[in-house]
Every structure is written in C-alpha cells, then in structure tokens.
Amino acid sequence: MKNILxxxxxxxFALALYLYTTLDLSWWLFAxxxxxxxxxxxxxLVNSKTGAVTYNITHHKALAVACxxxxxxxxxxxxxxxxxxxxxxxxxxxxxxxxxxxxDNFKNTHLGVIGRT
Numbered sequence: 001m002k003n004i005l006x007x008x009x010x011x012x013f014a015l016a017l018y019l020y021t022t023l024d025l026s027w028w029l030f031a032x033x034x035x036x037x038x039x040x041x042x043x044x045l046v047n048s049k050t051g052a053v054t055y056n057i058t059h060h061k062a063l064a065v066a067c068x069x070x071x072x073x074x075x076x077x078x079x080x081x082x083x084x085x086x087x088x089x090x091x092x093x094x095x096x097x098x099x100x101x102x103x104d105n106f107k108n109t110h111l112g113v114i115g116r117t
Contacts, residue, residue, distance in 0.1 A: 013066040016088030052101040
C-alpha cells in the first residue's frame with residue numbers, strides 16, 4: 001500500500017510540473033523556490049508545537065490548491081505560482097516519506113515515523 005501512495009504522490013508531482021508549464025515562467029524560478037515551503041520548519045526554533053503548525057501550513061495540499069485556484073480566478077500569477085510550488089513540494093516530500101507533522105516530534109508524521117525506529 002505504501003508504494004501505491006508514493007506512486008499517487010508522484011503523479012501529483014507530475015501534475016504540478018504540467019501546471020507549471022502553463023505559466024509563462026522560467027524553470028530556474030521553479031528550482032529557486034522549490035524548497036521555499038521548508039521555511040515552515042523555522043517554527044521548530046520556537047518549539048515542537050509551533051514548528052508542527054508552521055510546517056503543516058506550508059505543506060498542506062488543500063491550502064496549495066486554494067492558493068492556485070485563487071491565483072487563477074483573480075488573475076494573480078504570483079498566487080498561482082505559489083500554489084503550484086506548494087503542491088509540487090508537498091507531493092515530492094510525500095514521495096520521500098515526509099508527511100504532515102504531529103506536535104510531539106518532527107519525525108512523527110501522518111505517514112509514520114521518519115527514519116529508523
């Protein structure tokens with residue numbers, strides 16, 4: 001089952017790449033901002049609970065889709081771009097096994113524990 005979920009996430013990553021091709025933007029911008037959602041990890045400098053909240057906000061796919069749709073509907077390319085970046089990054093993270101965080105520990109995610117137990 002885990003491999004099926006990873007394939008599904010890989011398909012969503014491919015969808016994000018396709019959506020990016022519909023924008024008239026350079027691929028270097030995609031590469032430059034691809035890791036931007038990981039800035040949500042800075043919340044862990046405060047504490048584990050704050051870190052989980054900030055990380056989950058920047059990695060939540062519903063927020064990414066909402067951002068993308070708002071950008072399309074409001075004709076705001078920066079929102080469209082941000083939504084695609086968030087969606088692509090979150091999908092790629094999940095392919096690698098990184099899920100949304102629980103507040104007790106960075107390694108405790110909705111996909112299981114990261115790393116060796």
